[in-house]
Amino acid sequence: MGESLLEVRDLTLKFGGITALGGVDLSIAEGETLAVIGPNGSGKTSLFNCVTGLYRPTSGSIALGGESLLGLSPDRVTARGVARTFQNLRLFLHMTVLDNLMLGRHLHFKKNILAAAARMRGEEIRHRAKVEEIIEFLDLEAWRDSRVGGCAYGVQKRVEMGRALCTEPRLLLLDEPVSGLTAEEKEEVSYWIHEIRGRFHVTVLLVEHDLRVASRLCERMVVLDRGLMLAEGAPAEVQRHPGVIRAYLGDQ
Amino acid sequence: MDLVETYREELRFARKPLGRTLLILLLVALALLPWWGPRAWLSRASMIWLLAVGVIGQNLLIGYSGLISFGQAGFLAIGAYAFGHLRILGVPFSLSLAAAGAAAGLAGWLVGFPSLRLKGPYLAIATLGFGTATYQIFANVEWLSGGRAGLSIPALQPPFGMSRDVWVYLVYYGIFLVFTAAGYNLISSYVGRAFVAVRDSDIAAESMGVNLSRYKLLAFAVSSFYTGVSGALMAQYLGHLEPQAFNISESMNFFVAVIVGGLASIEGSVFGAAFVVLVPALFGSLRWAVPVLFGAAILGVLIFEPLGLSGMWLKTRLYFRLWPFR
Numbered sequence: 001m002g003e004s005l006l007e008v009r010d011l012t013l014k015f016g017g018i019t020a021l022g023g024v025d026l027s028i029a030e031g032e033t034l035a036v037i038g039p040n041g042s043g044k045t046s047l048f049n050c051v052t053g054l055y056r057p058t059s060g061s062i063a064l065g066g067e068s069l070l071g072l073s074p075d076r077v078t079a080r081g082v083a084r085t086f087q088n089l090r091l092f093l094h095m096t097v098l099d100n101l102m103l104g105r106h107l108h109f110k111k112n113i114l115a116a117a118a119r120m121r122g123e124e125i126r127h128r129a130k131v132e133e134i135i136e137f138l139d140l141e142a143w144r145d146s147r148v149g150g151c152a153y154g155v156q157k158r159v160e161m162g163r164a165l166c167t168e169p170r171l172l173l174l175d176e177p178v179s180g181l182t183a184e185e186k187e188e189v190s191y192w193i194h195e196i197r198g199r200f201h202v203t204v205l206l207v208e209h210d211l212r213v214a215s216r217l218c219e220r221m222v223v224l225d226r227g228l229m230l231a232e233g234a235p236a237e238v239q240r241h242p243g244v245i246r247a248y249l250g251d252q
Numbered sequence: 253m254d255l256v257e258t259y260r261e262e263l264r265f266a267r268k269p270l271g272r273t274l275l276i277l278l279l280v281a282l283a284l285l286p287w288w289g290p291r292a293w294l295s296r297a298s299m300i301w302l303l304a305v306g307v308i309g310q311n312l313l314i315g316y317s318g319l320i321s322f323g324q325a326g327f328l329a330i331g332a333y334a335f336g337h338l339r340i341l342g343v344p345f346s347l348s349l350a351a352a353g354a355a356a357g358l359a360g361w362l363v364g365f366p367s368l369r370l371k372g373p374y375l376a377i378a379t380l381g382f383g384t385a386t387y388q389i390f391a392n393v394e395w396l397s398g399g400r401a402g403l404s405i406p407a408l409q410p411p412f413g414m415s416r417d418v419w420v421y422l423v424y425y426g427i428f429l430v431f432t433a434a435g436y437n438l439i440s441s442y443v444g445r446a447f448v449a450v451r452d453s454d455i456a457a458e459s460m461g462v463n464l465s466r467y468k469l470l471a472f473a474v475s476s477f478y479t480g481v482s483g484a485l486m487a488q489y490l491g492h493l494e495p496q497a498f499n500i501s502e503s504m505n506f507f508v509a510v511i512v513g514g515l516a517s518i519e520g521s522v523f524g525a526a527f528v529v530l531v532p533a534l535f536g537s538l539r540w541a542v543p544v545l546f547g548a549a550i551l552g553v554l555i556f557e558p559l560g561l562s563g564m565w566l567k568t569r570l571y572f573r574l575w576p577f578r
Contacts, residue, residue: 052459078461090456092449094516102442103449107461109442113470116441117434124441125259167461 005030005203006051006171011060013046013227020046022227023060028171031197033204035214035235038224039247044207045087047224048173051205052084053077064171079107083169085160087176087207093149097140097159100148101131104166134162137199138192154185161192165200172196174206178213186213193217211239223247265436283425286418294421295489296529301428302485304525307509308435308518309478314507315516316439317471318451319367320376323383324479324506326363329390329498331356331480332487336403339488345408349427349484356480357473364472368465383503391495403493424485431478435518438474447471448516479506501543508546512553513560520562527561 008026012019021043028034036044049055051062053074062069069077083104092100105127115123135141138158143151148159157177164172177193178186190213196202208214214221215235223230223244231241238244256262266272286294306328313319335352339345366378390397397403410419438444446467449457458464487493505528513524527549532542557563 054455054459073463074455074458075461075463078459084459086456086459090453090459092452092456094452095445095448099445099448103445103457103462104460106442106446106449111442113438113443113474116443117437119265119433119437119441121260121263121441124263128259163460 003030004028005032005065006205007061007063007066008047008051009061009063011047011050011062012058013043013050013055014058019227021050021057024224024227024229026222028203028205030203031201032220033193033197033206033218035218035221036205036207036224037209037211037214037221037238038230041226042224042247043227044224045175046227048084048175048205048207051077051173052082075107078167078169081168081170082173083164083167083171084173085157085164085175085177087179089153089156089160091148091156091160091163093147095148096145097143097148097151097155098131098135098145100159100163101134101140101166102127104163105131107167131166134165137165137195138162154181157181157185157189158192161189165196165202168200169202172202172204174204174208176207176209178208178210186210190217211235215239263440265433279429283422286421291417294417296533298417298421298424298489300522300526300529301424302482302489303509303529304428304522305431305485306479306482307506307513307521307525308431309475309482310506311510311513311516311518311521311524312435312438312447312478313471313475314510315514315520316444316451317447317468317475319364319468319471320372321363321379321472321475322376322500322503322507323363323379323381323386325498325500325502326383326386327356327360327476327479328483328486328502329386329495330359330476331483332493332498333390333396333403334480335484335487336398336405336493339405340403345423345488349481352484353477353481356483357477360476360479361469361473363476364469367468367472380500380503383500387495387499390498397495398493403487405487405491405493407491408488420489424489427481427485431481432518432522435478435521439518443467443470504543504546508550511560512546512549514562515558515560517559517562519565520560523561523565 004027006028008024011021011024013021024047036047038044046055050057051069053069053072053076064080064082069080092103108127109123135144138161140158140162143155148156161177174193178189181189193204194217197204206214218235220233221235221238222232223238225247230243230247231238266275285297306324310324313321331352334355335348338348338351363379363382367375370378407416408420408423410416446457446462449462450464450467454464509524509528510521512527514520531545532539535542553560559566
């Protein structure tokens, strides 16, 4: 485990009178997997949206590898090496699986509109090889030319993960990667998340409701409740934390 | 068997031998139209080629990028007048054409700025405002539009003693081919992918590294470049420019062509252009009924064949590909 990759300090996000995040501190080491858990509405996705630049936090700081991400538009944040998936899938439904993944390579294209209009395809071919690597890794060969809109939910989730991987991120944010999947698919996705770290050298930050999956995958867990950090530590410790039990099950 | 061995091979246009042969035959037959078709077809076909360029431009915007514009007549007028003035100054045809496209493209880029904030119907209204304003300016500023006399554009001089309508047909057909090919190439490249991504889910596109502002403005600029070229070709075709040619009904014409031809389809745009040229020609003295038919056609397409003529074309091809099975 190396140096700290993502540093979130005293992050606060307010919508009018509502405090979505109230002073969250978080740090992830390079190569680590960290899970953020918490009841619905506790600010997990808001945290993701702040990190990826979709929301502007009210105060606090976010830094990736020592450089601040604050004030960057989402595409700039992605260029710095942060990729994400969405809780409610946001795929390009009218494109094929292949094109969805190719869009993940968009950042790395040498852009030249005249060459594109003249059908110079060197860049396409160069990136296609990279995309095929991910298609193979995620077992997507059978759906390569299918429209994403027509694929099964499990496949769509996989495509979304693949698309994020195509950007070659340093930090991968997975928003509920196994929600809505069958037991078997959950096993597969857990395996992939585990494999990703070694194969693509990414650090993973995941939001998950399935505690069994989350505690198996991560080294550390952070619990959010109503925008506040409730607990932090190894999965087993966190699950015994009285505040966490209260937040999930209520008072006895 | 259909075996592809390299990525380059897979990216070829009209990859399969049969389709390739038929396409080449069709393109050659159309190039030779002046030598086998009746004279009367030539000017009508030239009209289709020039409109198709504009409709492809409009489709890149509405169909691919999902940005609605009702101001196409404005870009058309900018292209036409820029071209007209340059031609009168003695600038050669090809340079004037490029300049007309560039002028309209620049205007499109500027009009694109509201698109960074506005969506759907709100953007439609903003662009409608641009179209109307441009028309009013050309109608009322005399030094721009040549006043009551209009603007007369010097005719194309055909080489080798060719007759003028044949030469115009060939030039327009060539330009149409170049712009259609460029359209196909663009949409199958990273540019087209980014356009469609912005249309399908702007948040995801942004999160995957697509700069939203840049691609929305680019969509407007490319689209109006096409429209400007179309306007310039129209100016040369008419030989005489009056602002009346660029009112709101011209924008509607483009809109009808895109919807009837098929959203997000290049060949659909060509079908659509043919539709808006050929159908009014069939009506003869019943011209007043043309808008009624256009309205009915849009309704019919939206209800029965949302992909328009290109959808019907796709189904026909599928039928023959699967024949004799079904």
